[in-house]
Every structure is written in structure tokens, then in C-alpha cells.
Amino acid sequence: MTTGAPLASETAFRAVANPLAASLAVEPAPVAEVLDFHRRLPGYEPTPLLSVPAMAARLGVRSLLFKCESERFGLPAFKMLGASWAVYRSLCERLGGDLESWEDVEELSAAVKGLLPFRLAAATDGNHGRAVARMAGLLGFSARIFVPAGTSAGRIAGIEKEGAEVVVVAGGYDLAVESSAGEEGPHCAVISDTSWPGYTAVPRWVIEGYSTLFAEIDQALASRRRQWPDVLVVPIGVGALAAAAVVHLASGIGRKRPTAILGVEPFGSACVTESALRGGIVTLEGEQHSIMAGLNCGTPSLVAWPLVSTGVAGFITIGDEWARRAVRELAAAGIEAGETGAAGLAGLDAMRLQPASSALELLLGEDSEVLVLVTEGASDREAWRQILGVEAVGPAS
Ligand SMILES: Cc1ncc(COP(=O)(O)O)c(C=O)c1O
Secondary structure, eight states: OOSSSOOGGGGOEEEEEOTTOOOOOOOOOOHHHHHHHHHTSTTOOOOOEEEOHHHHHHHTOSEEEEEEOSOBTTBSBTTHHHHHHHHHHHHHHHTTSOOOOOSSHHHHHHHTGGGOSOEEEEEOSSHHHHHHHHHHHHHTOEEEEEEOTTOOHHHHHHHHTTTOEEEEOSSOHHHHHHHHHTTOBTTEEEOOSSOBTTBOHHHHHHHHHTHHHHHHHHHHHHHTTOOOOSEEEEEOSSSHHHHHHHHHHHTOSSOOSOOEEEEEEETTOOHHHHHHHHTSOOOOSSOOOOSOGGGOOSSOOTTTHHHHHHHOOEEEEEOHHHHHHHHHHHHHTTOOOOTTTTHHHHHHHHHHHSOOSOGGGGGSSTTOEEEEEEOBSSSSHHHHHHHHSSOOOSSOO
């Protein structure tokens, strides 16, 4: 539902400090290697880091930056960064070590053709599966992508457009994950961005793959002679992206001041927040139905959890109306973002407009510099059109 008066629950908001927050030593990601890999894929370009002084003034902070993933490798989300690296590393593993040197994706697909016939499988709320399907197409493989019941027609069409078979499961995201897991075999690799007992290597590579996004931020800030901001706001689904942020910031060399990470989740699928409050991983009951589709997850990723549970300073939980509002505000600033992509701004907005008693308020004052990850463009164009009343122009679904 996107029209009419918002339900009270849709305007709800909660911010909590992370009771498990602690300093941690992390293994740095192989940033140079990952970036070198991404640069050899077709269409690689760093995404923009935009400064929006007018919005900073409205929110009452000193500065506000958006890292905009509206278009990444021609797809409307950041997800290809993790999916492509995880596929590559999985193939290296299957072929018994590093692949011989290759310059472009044609050479890479020639190097892996001994695996044919070969399939990639994944579960998704939309963006990750579409990225896995794109990777399969680039390498001459087929793809089977599992989506939760109720996934929008636009998202399914987007995955099918990549040449993949889409399987709609009779349940939520967690069931889609379970269904995809059974596909692993000699002719099929499961490329999941979440992890469970016994399945940890691939989701670790997904997290590593996201390091390019943070390396690009390093470079953009350095070229402007700026330090990392005080606060980084990240939307959280299973926690892989937030885990990559934790790794990057914890292993940062030469950073002069700490950056606090705030995670944003929708009500009904705040599995990382709930897990942090209960002191360990929990699975939420029932299915998740937020319009922030990429965040509709019921269980944190096993490999992301140790990083996210200690490295994130606090969690913001929001109702869907905050996301619609943020989609509109970003569009007015010329940034095309879907509901999931806008969740970071939505969480920040909720915190600034509804000052609560949370200790987190201290992080966001008039001297604060804030960076928000806008992780997605109009990945569901029909949903975007319903919120804005006009057509999106970014990568089509
Ligand atoms: C656009 C977008 N943003 C953020 C996320 C959250 O990432 P993670 O599941 O790694 O927490 C997702 C996950 O699918 C997504 O699609």
C-alpha cells in the first residue's frame, strides 16, 4: 500500500544503542585484489559521493554525504560488487586455485568453460539474485534464483531479464534461502549473501566484494582532502554490507578519528537489532513484508554477525512511511533511490525529527559529519512510480 494516510505503525521509529558494541581486531579485506577484479568487469566505474548541504541543514548536522549506488555495473544496486567477487572466488576454488591471468570477462569466461554445463543458484529479495544472474550470463552459465512469495512482478522481471529462471517459494526470504541451499552440486554453485552453519566461505567473499565500495569512498574523500565523517549510516538486511563497513573502518590505517556506524532496519524484519538486544542470533517469527524489500530478512548472516554485533554503535528501526518520505526527498535532490536504498536517510530523518532519549542522539549534533549509503536505485520501478507519481529514469528492471 503506497497511497492514502500512513498507518500508525508505518511512522513508528526506535533507536537503540548496541549493548554488544565493543572494539574489535579484524582481518583487513584484500581491497587491492578485489578492486583489481572489479575493474576488469564490463561497466566498472566508481559510484558518486555527493554532498547535500541543504539536506544537512534541514537535518541539523554539519555535513551530509551520500554514496549513491543507483547504478552499479548497469544494475540498480550495489550488490554486484559482492556477487561477482563471490562467484569468481568460488570458481577459482572449483578449478583448484587462482585462474590464469585474464584481462576481461571474455577471457574469464573462456577460462571457466571447462565447468560447462554449469549453473549459479541464489536466494534473493531482488538485488542480490539479479546480480548473480548477471554474472551467470557474463560467464555463459545458467542461473536459478529463488524469491519469497509476494516478490513484486517488477523485481521478478528484472531477474528474468538477466536470463535466469526464477522460482517463487511458498514462504518468506528464509525459505528462499533454504530452497537455494539444496541446489549445490558438481554442476551448480550456490552464491548466497547470507550464511548458515557449514556454509561460510561464499558469504565471506560477498562481504570482501563490498570492500570496493568503501575503497572508493576513501579515494573520493582523499581527493577532497576530507576525513571520514563521524557517522556512517547503513541499511541492514542480513548484515553483510554492514559487516564490510565494520571491517573497513576497524582496519583503517591513518584514520584520525573514529566513525560510528548506525544500522537501519524496518519494523518486522529487524533481525540484527533483535539479536543484539537478546545477546545472540535469533530468527524472527513469520514472514517479512516491509516495502524496504532488500531488508526483509528474518535471520542475521552467521559470518556477518560477529562483526556487526560488535562493530555497529546503534540500530534504528523504522516503519515504511519513513522510507517513502526519504525516497521523495532524495528524488527532489536529483537522486533516484528505491525504498531499500533510501532506508539510511529514512533512519537518520527519523532520529533527527523525533529526538528520543537514546544515547545515540549524542552522535548526531550540529557538528556531526554524516555519510549515508544509498544502496539502490529504482530497482522496483512500479513501486517507485507509485511513491513519486512519475517514471524512474535509471537502469530499468
Ligand atoms: C539495496 C540493498 N541495500 C541494503 C541491503 C542490505 O544488505 P545486507 O543484507 O548485506 O545487510 C540489501 C540486501 O539485499 C539491498 O538489496
